[in-house]
Amino acid sequence: MKIANKKVTAERLVKDALAKAKHFADYNIFTYLNEEGALKRAREIDARIARGEKVGRLAGVPYALKDNFLSPEGETTASAHILQGFTAPITATAVKKLEDEGAIMIGRTNLDAFAHGSSTENSYFGPTLNAYDRERVAGGSSGGSAVAVALDIVEFATGTDTGGSIRQPASFNGVYGLKPTYGCVSRYGVVAMASSTDCIGFFTKTPEDMDLLMSVASGRDPKDLTTLDDYYNVSSNAESDDSRAFATTGAIDEASPVTTGASEEANEASDSCVRIGIIKEFDNDSVDKEIRNALKHKCELLKSKGHEIVELEMPALKYALAAYYIIVPAEVASNLSRYDGVRYGFRSENSEDLDALYSNTRDEGFMPENKRRIMIGNFVLSSGFYDAYFLKAAKARTLIVKEYEKAFKQCDYILTPVAPNPAFKLGEKVNDPVAMYLEDVMSVPLNLAGVPGLTIPAGKTKTGLPIGLQLVGPRRSDKSLIEFSKELQEDD
Amino acid sequence: MDIKREDILHLADLSNFAVSEGEAESLQKDLQSIIEYISQLDELDTADVEPTYQVFEMENVWREDEILPQEADREALLALTVEAKDNQIKVPKVL
Numbered sequence: 001m002k003i004a005n006k007k008v009t010a011e012r013l014v015k016d017a018l019a020k021a022k023h024f025a026d027y028n029i030f031t032y033l034n035e036e037g038a039l040k041r042a043r044e045i046d047a048r049i050a051r052g053e054k055v056g057r058l059a060g061v062p063y064a065l066k067d068n069f070l071s072p073e074g075e076t077t078a079s080a081h082i083l084q085g086f087t088a089p090i091t092a093t094a095v096k097k098l099e100d101e102g103a104i105m106i107g108r109t110n111l112d113a114f115a116h117g118s119s120t121e122n123s124y125f126g127p128t129l130n131a132y133d134r135e136r137v138a139g140g141s142s143g144g145s146a147v148a149v150a151l152d153i154v155e156f157a158t159g160t161d162t163g164g165s166i167r168q169p170a171s172f173n174g175v176y177g178l179k180p181t182y183g184c185v186s187r188y189g190v191v192a193m194a195s196s197t198d199c200i201g202f203f204t205k206t207p208e209d210m211d212l213l214m215s216v217a218s219g220r221d222p223k224d225l226t227t228l229d230d231y232y233n234v235s236s237n238a239e240s241d242d243s244r245a246f247a248t249t250g251a252i253d254e255a256s257p258v259t260t261g262a263s264e265e266a267n268e269a270s271d272s273c274v275r276i277g278i279i280k281e282f283d284n285d286s287v288d289k290e291i292r293n294a295l296k297h298k299c300e301l302l303k304s305k306g307h308e309i310v311e312l313e314m315p316a317l318k319y320a321l322a323a324y325y326i327i328v329p330a331e332v333a334s335n336l337s338r339y340d341g342v343r344y345g346f347r348s349e350n351s352e353d354l355d356a357l358y359s360n361t362r363d364e365g366f367m368p369e370n371k372r373r374i375m376i377g378n379f380v381l382s383s384g385f386y387d388a389y390f391l392k393a394a395k396a397r398t399l400i401v402k403e404y405e406k407a408f409k410q411c412d413y414i415l416t417p418v419a420p421n422p423a424f425k426l427g428e429k430v431n432d433p434v435a436m437y438l439e440d441v442m443s444v445p446l447n448l449a450g451v452p453g454l455t456i457p458a459g460k461t462k463t464g465l466p467i468g469l470q471l472v473g474p475r476r477s478d479k480s481l482i483e484f485s486k487e488l489q490e491d492d
Numbered sequence: 493m494d495i496k497r498e499d500i501l502h503l504a505d506l507s508n509f510a511v512s513e514g515e516a517e518s519l520q521k522d523l524q525s526i527i528e529y530i531s532q533l534d535e536l537d538t539a540d541v542e543p544t545y546q547v548f549e550m551e552n553v554w555r556e557d558e559i560l561p562q563e564a565d566r567e568a569l570l571a572l573t574v575e576a577k578d579n580q581i582k583v584p585k586v587l
Contacts, residue, residue: 399536
């Protein structure tokens with residue numbers, strides 16, 4: 001990515017990004033443009049560069065912030081009516097880390113309200129359009145962030161992924177999108193959806209940029225006690241020699257080590273041959289033929305580089321979506337009970353008493369999909385249904401976790417489609433919640449298991465829509481996963 | 493299972509929503525199809541399987557019980573509400 005220096009100023013980078021954001025205004029990517037704030041920060045960075053002071057690793061890099069990250073710049077709405085008027089009095093840890101390195105937020109991006117959805121059509125501000133076809137959805141929930149990167153408005157954008165909300169829009173718009181290991185990046189200051197599966201990640205144009213962002217944003221945070229120790233940067237010491245070797249040779253020699261000693265979770269095979277698992281249950285007619293062909297093509301590419309393809313049977317994954325749409329709504333119902341119109345955000349007018357204020361605010365402030373999820377959550381948790389639904393789903397989750405553990409004894413990484421289809425038409429699924437949920441069938445298992453997944457661009461359909469595949473690794477394999485994705489790169 | 497109109501009203505009550513006539517009807521249809529879908533878990537054998545509620549690797553994270561400096565002070569927090577009076581948040585009558 002372009003970093004500001006004496007020749008290219010931060011002000012120039014920011015002005016270009018803002019101009020592009022305005023040029024593409026009709027894609028409905030941004031809920032807020034941070035013009036004044038971004039230019040002010042850019043000038044500060046340029047002044048430091050001019051004085052010869054040390055600047056950060058992301059100095060002057062314009063980025064887009066998904067509108068469910070809290071920071072005092074602009075209202076944080078999560079694209080929900082109920083949060084309108086809310087200017088955050090705190091800054092999310094991920095935002096602080098990026099900005100400490102000099103990154104500059106030029107705008108907040110559109111999402112399905114509270115990240116509930118797979119198309120960005122559930123936004124209070126209307127849908128974001130796909131970067132490659134304006135009649136199609138951006139994917140979701142992080143649709144605005146994916147399109148901001150795909151249209152080259154910004155160098156990178158933040159996202160959240162509870163069940164595919166980074167990986168699916170990345171695949172619909174032809175960019176990289178990482179859902180890290182659960183607990184790798186602090187969730188402090190990010191609007192909570194489902195606390196046991198929410199992950200913070202990024203959209204980028206290259207694996208190198210993804211690695212840089214992860215080295216900045218990952219790590220333990222005393223404000224989020226579910227963050228893991230700083231493993232990402234610890235493993236980087238062992239791996240940096242290899243990545244430098246790749247950068248200098250430009251191409252990867254078949255015999256050269258492609259994963260490193262640091263990814264000991266996965267590696268029993270020799271260094272040069274990596275075992276890639278393909279999930280048998282995902283190879284069926286419900287997945288678009290061109291996506292299946294793209295997967296086969298990448299498998300041939302990997303074989304030609306001396307890697308081994310292993311067929312996996314993971315029968316429990318068939319139940320992941322049902323388990324997900326029990327566990328996540330239950331957590332949603334709990335997390336969204338805080339929105340009542342009293343302390344912040346939107347408040348319904350003319351309520352007679354306090355109870356009416358709560359129920360009117362929630363009725364007017366939530367989108368239909370928010371309501372469906374909250375009600376399903378309260379259904380699966382309610383007396384008489386808890387055992388049959390919530391407890392059953394928690395047990396199914398155990399089987400899914402175990403299935404990944406078993407799979408990663410047979411292979412180093414898994415390669416699968418991200419979604420069953422490329423970007424679909426606007427309005428096509430918006431009135432059929434179950435059809436929309438089925439978009440997530442191959443992305444949610446990772447969230448239930450807490451393992452990382454990286455969407456990689458994998459060509460286009462005959463009609464020119466991007467195809468994405470996801471590379472999945474064991475927990476804590478984030479860095480080697482990003483590194484290995486370079487093996488799958490080809491010229492278009 | 494069949495989701496009836498009174499189930500929707502009960503769930504709306506648990507969820508603290510005031511739902512209108514038309515909304516109750518569409519919620520009934522949508523929740524029916526979602527519950528049919530998630531009910532397919534019935535066919536999965538989970539005998540002797542322990543539940544998983546989180547995939548974080550630790551049990552407890554201990555810290556000292558001390559008050560740390562906060563980013564937002566009382567004034568900043570009160571400024572977020574629609575109506576404040578005498579350092580308190582003002583709401584309609586409770587009873």
